[in-house]
Amino acid sequence: MTGSDAHLQVRDLSVQRGGVEVLDIGEIDIPRGQVTVVIGPNGCGKSTLLGALQLVLHPTRGELLLDGAPMSADPVGTRRRMSAAFQEPLLLSMSVQSNVELPLRLRGVGRDQRRRAADLWLERFGVAHLADRHARQLSGGEAQRVSLARAFASQPEVMLLDEPFAGVDAPTRAGLIADFAQILSVTRPTTVLVTHDRDEALRLGDYAVLLIDGRVRQTGEPLDVFDHPLDREVAEFVGMDNVIERSRWPWRIAAGGGYVCVRSEQLSLSRGSGAVVRQVELIGPMVSVSVDVDGVSLAAQVSRPQWSAIGVGVGDEVAVCADAEAIHIIAAEDERSG
Amino acid sequence: MTGSDAHLQVRDLSVQRGGVEVLDIGEIDIPRGQVTVVIGPNGCGKSTLLGALQLVLHPTRGELLLDGAPMSADPVGTRRRMSAAFQEPLLLSMSVQSNVELPLRLRGVGRDQRRRAADLWLERFGVAHLADRHARQLSGGEAQRVSLARAFASQPEVMLLDEPFAGVDAPTRAGLIADFAQILSVTRPTTVLVTHDRDEALRLGDYAVLLIDGRVRQTGEPLDVFDHPLDREVAEFVGMDNVIERSRWPWRIAAGGGYVCVRSEQLSLSRGSGAVVRQVELIGPMVSVSVDVDGVSLAAQVSRPQWSAIGVGVGDEVAVCADAEAIHIIAAEDERSG
Amino acid sequence: ASGINEDELILATTTSLNDSGLLDDLAPIFESETGVSVKIISVGTGAALRMGAEGDADVLLTHAPEAERALVENGDVSSRTLVAYNDFVIVGPPDDPAGVAGMRDVSAALRQIAAHGASGAEDAAAFASRGDDSGTHKKEIALWTEAGLAPSFDTDDWYEEVGQGMSATLTVANQRGAYTLTDRGTYLALSADIADLVPLVEGDARLLNFYSVMEVDGGKGRINSEAAAAFREFLLRSDIQAMIGDYLRAEYGRSLFIPAGGETESAVAERARAE
Amino acid sequence: MELIWDGIREAARLWWAGDAQIIEITLRTLAISSAATALALVVGIPLGAVLALRRFWGRGLLVASVNTGMGMPPVVIGLLVALVLWRSGPLGGLDQIYTPTAMVIAQLLLSLPMVVGFSLASIQSINPRLIGQMWAMGANRWQVLWLLIRETRLGLLAAVMAGFGAAISEVGASLQVGGNLAGETRVLTTAMVLETGRGNFEVAIALGVVLVVLAFAVNIILTAVQQRRFIT
Amino acid sequence: MELIWDGIREAARLWWAGDAQIIEITLRTLAISSAATALALVVGIPLGAVLALRRFWGRGLLVASVNTGMGMPPVVIGLLVALVLWRSGPLGGLDQIYTPTAMVIAQLLLSLPMVVGFSLASIQSINPRLIGQMWAMGANRWQVLWLLIRETRLGLLAAVMAGFGAAISEVGASLQVGGNLAGETRVLTTAMVLETGRGNFEVAIALGVVLVVLAFAVNIILTAVQQRRFIT
């Protein structure tokens, strides 16, 4: 992505909270009209980044640009081109309807237009029946949806969403994600979306930014970030449950330092030998199997029917096979920098 | 489950909120020393049920029994045998450490013992480094974890947890769920856990209660509830993405009313004919395919490698096969009641 | 009677007397002689008399002869004795727009003030009345009546009712450049801070200000009559009378209170007229 | 005790008879105290918001001063205002001493600390993230203030009532700067003091009853507003 | 204006010289007002909590009465207390009129509505779910009260300061029920009134300065406590 595609740009940003620097970012370019997912462990600074982009948290250093112009030049104007749904559904003590209309009201939009927009988005998020309810009288998921409706109702250029689907029930969430993808593909706001859910990131994200400890550790296409982590810490975060030192990896592989990573669901098991089953656990429709290969412990995951087809138990031998494509190698620190 | 196994019993319970009855429960028996998962769509009354069990919301009718004795006889005593982590992490404005110690302090536990318990649980939930932080200075996930540590620290007989892992990052969540299962299997408190996550419900739950619109619609083993819904609404809630009227089901099946349900991931596709591909969508490592069989639209899901192996595109023909075991039939309303 | 607190004496008096500070000098002497502590409650004249009538005080020290006589007639007090006197003065702005300076006839002076006030002249000065039913206010009304006038704040623009104590009224008059009737003690105490007021009319025998002590009738219950009687005796004692006469004389160059223990008002007035 | 009954009866009688003076005094009281309270709100709420939300040098001292202001004796305020407005004072030329304006100023100074103090406390008790959300929704400075007022109306109405209460019940300053001039600056409290001094306890109580009924009526209205939107 | 400087200089001189009387008056003022405030807190905070958390018949009226109490003029309270404590009154036999006890009672009645009103407002502004969490943690009635006090210390300290301010700055009631007896019931405000009446404006201002300094000192301490734990 070149600079000209970037709708939002973060340059040399440092934010402190409680006197401690919790965010230190060299640069991020948020592509226009696309969905950028921000991922990272708890406390890594995702919400802080969103707060800074919304000009709600004040950085100690750095610049934020919207369309190439510094945001700080006109904070209110900038904020009015954006909208945010924060991690908690921060509703004001007024009716649901008024909450959703509020951003439009603050922008001086007329009553009728406000009303139409609110009705539309409350409907889309499945909470139209709650329009007259006081915002304090909502269940957790209902409040979350109202907060989302509020963020969408002003149809901003930029949307900042912090875990928008947490607390939303599974079928609705699936529906919303589908709708969401469709809505975004039509109106194409630039969206920054924080999520802990891999599916959500893969499904909705065009671009991913991975933060750890307040620093950008990897950016790129979401699938690439999830499948090709640049270092061990990222590998662990993206759910590579097998991260094995390259030298101990039981199968033939070009020699070198670093690590070999593979997800448990990409190790296939079959009747045969080479590995000993150590532990078997049922996880819903899947079976999580821990096997020992030449003294290295590996985690594998197979579907229940597959497992019954293999028909072995703890202590028995099985054959383990890793799809060559699924294996990802992290170069050793020195090799990488070299 | 017989009455004697029940640690908590709900009898003929009705709870109103904002003047409207939002919970109307005939009976629920919560088995001792097991994990009961409460599932249901947003606003169905899950949190309300937990609030009633915690004697924080006051029912307009009905009885709650703990070990067969009415809870209302000694509310404070009853509450001290339980602990709760509500949907929002409701921390008090004091340090994280004091928050976690507070339930013990209220029970008159000495300083040293409190400190030890708090240290232990903060450590287990990965937030020991935040012990001296003021509770307002936490990220969303951190607060969630502190709230969990607080619920565990008093080591109660009964634990009521409302979406405890929402907002916790994916790897930590996986770790906590594993830990959790292990902790629960050792100390065996009776646990009531609200969740929107199917994996969590299957992995942790021994018993499931499914609420819709404030009423119990189905109870049983979690896998059974997910795989054998009793009616169409429940089927949709548990993620049966194909719920087809029995008469329109394209394959041979005993005649009758009602519906045939199957999950998209349990419809397998292969090279062949019989169905036309209508839509293909990549969802992370999976491919979601919409096919048309004799005018009936079905959703299927296959892994990326499988899909490339089949090698077809929109408009092409494929063969669709439903595993007989995966198909669940919901009898028609009249047949069921008959 | 039972329930009487023998150790304390409640003395209800007027603010202007209390503000002079005289009682703060006398009370300790009485206390050390008798062992009875004196609670000096300083309130408006009306309130002091009312407290006597309700039996909420044991002894009264006020300066409103007419109202006091009514108490005697009602039997609310068992005795009323003159203790001392001083005089009232009409003070006003130094430029004296009504031209009353040096007049000895109060009635004539008041008429002149009223006439000039009502004339609408540019320099017309107002008259500030206490308007609080205090001894001074009652005196003022009596003087207006004698002058054949009955001004009121409703109808007369130049007549203001302040409705506060003497010092507040003097402050208002000072700020507004108005005439007012004041007791000499308060005027002297405040003179440093009210430079815009000077004495204009004084010396008329009708301007005398009589302070009397009254014992509240013992029949009202819980009245410490014994101490009340002792206090009356005490005030009339010659050494105390002398102290009263000397009070602040050095400071102001004249007596603030002229002792007249046990005399009658008419006798004192006669003597004054003779001077 | 029977004095109190006499007072209540007297209050009823005065109102029943449509006593011109008491009506006039009551209206004047209401006008002066309402004006003072309104000004105190206009100045005090934004000030409280700034003190609650911004960190700046000297803020702590300012907060303590505001709190001290709540304990500032009316007599002291009255004296200070009088010193300024007296002829000899810096604003003596305005000729405002012993006028309703002077009383409004004194009562404003008395109720301002209440309003600032309680605005401060109630705005500080709002979740700071909710305030962030207000900004994020695109509110400008005044819109945020408006939203804060909406959110804290519980606390702010308490502030309004305390401010109004401080203004209407105050007597020391009103006497000093108003002078309790009949027909000009006499209000219910100063009239009460006068009647008490006169020994007309019944009338004093009657005036007190009028004052309390007045305050009660204002409060019933404000309380209705305050409690209307409170939901468990 | 120069009067004020004279007053400040006089105040400094009196304190410097360790004037026994002013020290005595100051200590008495502090003792009486602190006692009244402490009692008001002990009674008022639980009352405020009950009004905030429980719904019962007549609650609205009670809330309005409390708010009206904030506008109750000290003169009315003083007169009512005096009517009760005077010899002719129902409790005259207790011989408590013109004693510090009578003053504590009057100041208590004055500051109680403040404390109740602000406890009510600040406890109502707590998230009701947080209160649910307190009960859920196993707190009994008193522990919940304790936790509520902890959570609302911002608002409650404002209430303390308003209550203390109302008590210490009040003069009408103190004069009426205390009598301003030298060495017994003379406090800073009543002494100020006396000195003003005597024309000793410097001394009156000096007393005012002492009062303000006193209130400021108390508030600096309370404000430090109040603001210490506030975090953005």
Ligand SMILES: Nc1ncnc2c1ncn2[C@@H]1O[C@H](COP(=O)(O)OP(=O)(O)OP(=O)(O)O)[C@@H](O)[C@H]1O
């Ligand atoms: N304070 C309240 N006042 C009035 N109604 C309420 C209140 N809280 C919740 N409700 C309503 O009660 C019903 C049940 O709410 P509850 O919070 O128990 O739902 P839930 O199952 O926990 O939902 P979620 O998954 O969204 O958390 C909902 O319809 C909701 O709108």
Ligand SMILES: Nc1ncnc2c1ncn2[C@@H]1O[C@H](COP(=O)(O)OP(=O)(O)OP(=O)(O)O)[C@@H](O)[C@H]1O
């Ligand atoms: N108000 C605050 N005061 C001080 N420190 C804070 C505050 N809020 C957050 N922090 C700290 O700042 C860091 C970043 O917090 P942030 O909320 O941005 O994390 P996050 O990535 O959004 O985490 P989560 O996934 O838990 O929401 C964390 O270490 C957190 O402890």
Ligand SMILES: [Mg+2]
């Ligand atoms: Mg966050």
Ligand SMILES: [Mg+2]
């Ligand atoms: Mg819920």
